[in-house]
Amino acid sequence: MSAPELSGLLGEIGSSPFYDEAPCGLVLTDGHGLFLGANATFLRWFGYELGELVGRQRFQELLSVGGKIFYQTHIGPLLEMQGSVAEVKFDIKQHDGQTLPILVNIVDRSSGHGKVRQIAVFIAEDRAKYEHELVLARDRAEDLRDQLTRAREVAEDRALFAEQMVAIVSHDLRNPLAAVLLGVDSVQMDAVTPRQQRLLAQMRAAANRASRLANDLLDFKQARVGGGIRVHPVPLDVHACTRGALAELRLAMPDRQLVHIEEGPAHQLADADRVTQFIGNLVGNANAYGDPTLPITVSSIGKANGFEIRVHNHGSPIPEHLLGKIFEPMTRGEQASEGIGLGLFIVSQIVNAHGGRMEVHSTRSEGTTFRGFFAAGEVAG
């Protein structure tokens, strides 16, 4: 642009106070951003003399390096394409080398003198501080989220490893335990002294307890990571099944009185081994926690739409704080010395797999009753 053209253009703008003292920086450049003029506000804010800008500097050259790149990759093409941009945030270099955050609006217009660019500049220090805090807060939040995600992944890996380890060990323990029991049986035929007989009975009881524990751990793993305990329901006589379970239990606890009550229709659909296991776990608990001088009562109650197994014992009630989580794994009674707290978890998993539910009722006057409702209809598993 020639000198007369330039002075003509600036003459059009005039030296009106509306321009010079406007409450924002106003800049006029050619189509490449080369300064043609700037108002007094702009010069005062950023410390420049008009003479060192006009015809010498491009507006974008006053920006931080990041701003210059952004101008080239985004703002330049946008101006070419749509002729204006608004609310763009930059850092501008002041005359003394300090930088200040600014917001700019830019419009390209064609004039008699070719393309001119009008730029309005606002200082945005407070907005920049606020945004900076927001960005920092967001970065911190993202860091924390990443840390949490990593910690959770590590914990899940460890838990999975531990559960698989438990399952493998439990599985591999069953064969040696079976061998021990077989050995005890065959030695018992030759045992003569009462002391030998007593020791062998203790060995059998210990090996049986270890087998139950191994089986419980396998069931636990199946319930936790295998999608639930598997059951294979078949038609059965629920009263006969309960009778059989109690006969076995009487052998294991000869000093205990076990009472069986039968009610309602006997023919039901259920997994006989699991029902036997269910009764065994509940009676085992009743034996461990109930009043040893009073009988344990097991009721098998046939109904039109399934059946109920009820196990009752006398004695101290289950503490209130345990009642709510009693079917969760690793919950143990206060005087428990045996087991790792899986018995009731497995009991509830067996009922769930039969499409039913558990209830527990425990008071000092009435004793403790566990009720398992086995559904007759669709069977899960």
Next chain:
Amino acid sequence: MHALQRNNVQVLGDGAATLVFAHGFGCDQNMWRLVAPMFAARFRVVLFDLTGSGKSDPAAYDRKKYDSLHGYAEDLIEIIQATTEGPVIFVGHSVSAMIGVLAESRAPELFAAHIMIGPSPCYINDGDYEGGFSREDILSLLDTLSSNYLGWSSTMAPAIMGAPDRPELGEELTNSFCQADPEVAKQFARVTFLSDHRADVAKVTVPTLILQCSDDLIAPVTVGKFLHKAIPGSTLRVIDNIGHCPHLSAPEASVLAMEDFLVSLDPRRVSA
């Protein structure tokens, strides 16, 4: 997801040879609106948006895949395979010139020639090599991108201020051009400006035009000269232009330089 949808691929014109245009960091295929139509009479012209830019499928953006230019090079190969059989003349602006170099080294049979507009194999100064920027400069760009995060308002400017000299601009265009998810934009900026492909450019085997602007902050003349030396048999053409997008600000000169290069190519090599 098919490459044609993922990268919003558009095909114009017809001809024996195919020109594939790839935009650079910042905007989308609309960057080619002034030059692409000039070739559509004699060539098949393929336009697309890099994944993460323009109207590409946002769901296709995978932070791992696009953590280097190789992810973009994979996309380019799929786009070429989906649109043509013969080798193409690849026109890459800025970072896309390097995407083309990486794609050629993986699938040389798909490339007949490169036209590189404002290319740079490395933006960071390194010893004697003058890329133009320091690492701190690039971090300051990431800051600028962050602080222009809220609302992407610059693209809404015509709605606020009017587009006085652009009555022909459709609203659709002004709302999408230069718009990208800010997190994607920051990762793309990092990948673009912190990458170093100086060793890769020596592997280019096809005729190459380096279209260098006389005054370009992003790809200075020294970088154009470096590339000319590094790419065997390349042509360096400097055009008089201030800025990094000559195809927008000096479309006639850009087309002229490209035409000169295209007529110098062996026609047997560039047609399917």
